Amino acid sequence: MSKIIWSKIDEAPALATYSLLPIVNAFTQAAGVEVVVSNISLAGRVLSAMGLAEDELSKLGEVVLQEDGNIIKLPNISASIGQLKDCISELQGQAYKIPDFPENPANAEEEAVRAKYNTCLGSAVNPVLREGNSDRRAATAVKKFAQKNPHKLREFPQNPKAYVAHMAGDGDFFGNEKSVTMPKGQKVTIALNGNTLGTIETLDKEIIDGTFMSASKLRAFIQKSIDEAKENGVVWSIHLKATMMKISDPIIFGHALEVFFAPVFAEFSDTFSQLKVNANLGISDIEKKIAGHVNEAAILAAFKAVVDSDAPEIAMVDSDKGTTNFNASNDVIIDASMPVVVREGGKQWNRNGDAVECVAVIPDSTYAMFHAEMVSDCVKNGQYNVATMGSMANVGLMAQKAEEYGSHPTTFELAESGKVTVTAEDGAELMSFDCEAGDIWRLARVKDIPIIDWVRLAVERAKIEGVPAIFWLDENRAHDAQMILKVNEYLKNHDTSGLEIETMNVTNATRFTNARVREGKNTIAVTGNVLRDHLTDMYPILELGTSAKMLSIVPLLAGGGLYETGAGGSAPKHVDQFLAEGHLRWDSLGEFLALAESLRFIGNKNSDSKLAALTAGLDAANDAYLDNNKAPSRKCGQPDNKASHFFLAQYWAKALAEGDNAELAAKFSSVATALTEKEDIIMSELLGVEGKAQDVGGYFNPDDAKAEKAMRPSATLNTIINAI
Numbered sequence: 001m002s003k004i005i006w007s008k009i010d011e012a013p014a015l016a017t018y019s020l021l022p023i024v025n026a027f028t029q030a031a032g033v034e035v036v037v038s039n040i041s042l043a044g045r046v047l048s049a050m051g052l053a054e055d056e057l058s059k060l061g062e063v064v065l066q067e068d069g070n071i072i073k074l075p076n077i078s079a080s081i082g083q084l085k086d087c088i089s090e091l092q093g094q095a096y097k098i099p100d101f102p103e104n105p106a107n108a109e110e111e112a113v114r115a116k117y118n119t120c121l122g123s124a125v126n127p128v129l130r131e132g133n134s135d136r137r138a139a140t141a142v143k144k145f146a147q148k149n150p151h152k153l154r155e156f157p158q159n160p161k162a163y164v165a166h167m168a169g170d171g172d173f174f175g176n177e178k179s180v181t182m183p184k185g186q187k188v189t190i191a192l193n194g195n196t197l198g199t200i201e202t203l204d205k206e207i208i209d210g211t212f213m214s215a216s217k218l219r220a221f222i223q224k225s226i227d228e229a230k231e232n233g234v235v236w237s238i239h240l241k242a243t244m245m246k247i248s249d250p251i252i253f254g255h256a257l258e259v260f261f262a263p264v265f266a267e268f269s270d271t272f273s274q275l276k277v278n279a280n281l282g283i284s285d286i287e288k289k290i291a292g293h294v295n296e297a298a299i300l301a302a303f304k305a306v307v308d309s310d311a312p313e314i315a316m317v318d319s320d321k322g323t324t325n326f327n328a329s330n331d332v333i334i335d336a337s338m339p340v341v342v343r344e345g346g347k348q349w350n351r352n353g354d355a356v357e358c359v360a361v362i363p364d365s366t367y368a369m370f371h372a373e374m375v376s377d378c379v380k381n382g383q384y385n386v387a388t389m390g391s392m393a394n395v396g397l398m399a400q401k402a403e404e405y406g407s408h409p410t411t412f413e414l415a416e417s418g419k420v421t422v423t424a425e426d427g428a429e430l431m432s433f434d435c436e437a438g439d440i441w442r443l444a445r446v447k448d449i450p451i452i453d454w455v456r457l458a459v460e461r462a463k464i465e466g467v468p469a470i471f472w473l474d475e476n477r478a479h480d481a482q483m484i485l486k487v488n489e490y491l492k493n494h495d496t497s498g499l500e501i502e503t504m505n506v507t508n509a510t511r512f513t514n515a516r517v518r519e520g521k522n523t524i525a526v527t528g529n530v531l532r533d534h535l536t537d538m539y540p541i542l543e544l545g546t547s548a549k550m551l552s553i554v555p556l557l558a559g560g561g562l563y564e565t566g567a568g569g570s571a572p573k574h575v576d577q578f579l580a581e582g583h584l585r586w587d588s589l590g591e592f593l594a595l596a597e598s599l600r601f602i603g604n605k606n607s608d609s610k611l612a613a614l615t616a617g618l619d620a621a622n623d624a625y626l627d628n629n630k631a632p633s634r635k636c637g638q639p640d641n642k643a644s645h646f647f648l649a650q651y652w653a654k655a656l657a658e659g660d661n662a663e664l665a666a667k668f669s670s671v672a673t674a675l676t677e678k679e680d681i682i683m684s685e686l687l688g689v690e691g692k693a694q695d696v697g698g699y700f701n702p703d704d705a706k707a708e709k710a711m712r713p714s715a716t717l718n719t720i721i722n723a724i
Contacts, residue, residue, distance in 0.1 A: 624647075
């Protein structure tokens, strides 16, 4: 029997799995395919780090190196320190004997505990599993549905004021970057004033980059952006990726918080020092640390005074609760937040709950240039037309911890001023930087084999799609200059006759793509890892209403397949609603599409008529799901995620019953009949739990029995599925 591994992860998609997976296995096992679960949730990884559970993530790290590896990966929590502490607390409450998170380790024992917990922070999962490059695009049926049923994009006002502010290369990562291609594999040492910060083992032809962000110039830029926001009468907001860039971006966030609330930090500096306040963790953490302190009321009043002052209004995460952009570093994640700015006509919400034009502050210009052009394009040309706009497909370089997302072990907040050097084992100084104390220095890298595969995949997709493929590379960026040399060389290995393949910098590539999008034309963006992340949320959210409906395929270098689903940015709100009123609005379409591609992968490896029929049936079911608009409603009392799974099963069974494979047709004929004839009963049972609070035994670590009971409330549906 063939095997697909389905990741057990977190929040809304984890709850949905309790309902969906029994249906999936009932169908796939009929064609000799078993879907098994691997727990890589935050709670699972915490317990593993503490020696209380199997290390499922490491096991999956072995699977992706196998030629038949087949994994469906749902979106997992990229944990901030705050989320990790909350998870630890929940597990302790469930009687797991694990230590507290040592925020400020005081001895060797606490340092060891902190090191174990650090493995659970940020993007711990993706670097292990992404042993291949990314192929992300909208499925044809999904795109057609969006054009026929366009979601709402709000118009930009006349004489719009929205804009993006960035450091424009003055002291940021873009401006300070240096890059070299290694002439041979060897050990490389990073040192500050001769004292080793870290070492890496490089490979032959690997590109390594060194760069830093000046803390003083960052703070000056933040203050300038605040002053300009006040002058321009726009809401101020900062947009970072503190989940994936788990070392650098929380530090940047902390600087911004200290600058915006400078009077508070100046007045209560002694108290904050005494309580070990860390601005990088946000106001929510500060509130926890000052709770019960004699100055608690005064500090809260001081924060409120700044918010209420003539400083620019600050964007709110939750206006009703008074939660600002500075609540926690992971509350506003750039690839989710910036598409909303564009979708809402250049606006974010103020403390009164009003949508107001904003300045989106994105300090590092490396990627801010993309978002700046997206906003600028709409300011100049108006909002997009969902019914006619074209598509952006992406081929992303992400294999083997490529580029910035693999830089965590080589990112440092410098303890002193001086010279940072990067030196090869043979004694050659590869690069050096004059830095100041507090600067954020990092080394990123990309190996040669992933680049070769990236170029191959770009050419392959260009041939299949018959549209331009644009490498988003800037000859004025040090890293990209090295990449351009390799791309030009490796393109010679392919027949590119008749293909339109070009290289453009970020701004020009955005303009080129957007011009085609407005004409209803499709384009392939061939990008590095972080841009991949930003583009494959921005364009799908505008085109489709969500990035969760994108096909996200990772052809693994070893020959297997990783099928990623959805985007979990709104998953916490989905869980809150489900726990309060039994309604889960998570749309599992991403999982449906990923399953079809996963089954197709097995079919391509092993010719099997029954499996081909099963896959074709799922394709038909997915089309019917879209055509009949069975996505979950946002409102309690209407069909939710559980109902969407029922309809998938009904459509899938009908397709198999009417299909060409006699064995499957015979098996699923009665299933299709039962699911059709008992639809009213099943829907009544599913809707019967709407409006009722649910207890699943835990947010990070649900009780399986409770969660399954909550997510499978239809006895009639369960009986039919269990009998297949």
